[in-house]
Amino acid sequence: AQSVTQPDIHITVSEGASLELRCNYSYGATPYLFWYVQSPGQGLQLLLKYFSGDTLVQGIKGFEAEFKRSQSSFNLRKPSVHWSDAAEYFCAVGESPGSARQLTFGSGTQLTVLP
């Protein structure tokens, strides 16, 4: 069975500092990987996704993520954090296109941004 681990429950960074959120996955085949962001009381917004090809993926709001098969990781990065980035971030792994279940979520990482 596939699984996703986000080792950091809570991360605090200063505004303008760089950010890296960790995500490790376990899946037997080629994974389809996603990062979503959730603001308080809101649904999830897709930041970026990896299906194949270039292992460095660019997303919205200045985020990027790098797929490293050897480390089973898909870490999310941003060079300079803004106060509006404070939110909950979820990494997810998807099954094959025809699978109905598709997404398994990590437990999430809460990001706090200090002024």
Add this chain to the structure above:
Amino acid sequence: GAVVSQHPSWVICKSGTSVKIECRSLDFQATTMFWYRQFPKQSLMLMATSNEGSKATYEQGVEKDKFLINHASLTLSTLTVTSAHPEDSSFYICSAREPTSGRAATQYFGPGTRLTVL
């Protein structure tokens, strides 16, 4: 980008009543929609997969008679919480999967519905 709406955004009801939540894909047709439940400061728990024109597939431990799902059209799925009780209070989120075309599809999420049962 793909937009998914949910209605209502929040609802308060008395114990024993039923509540219906709607999930709509606004700019694409979704043959598959998903219903999730999220407890405070926790991740999303998949409740069921809603397939247009057929019965929903429920995850283990989810009572299908309590959480009724109907996916009558390619843009609308509904979740009805029947005989709601305080323990059903939660944040319910739906998602719609874009049609696949030989590649993995992306799920787009609705804004969620906060249900409070008194």
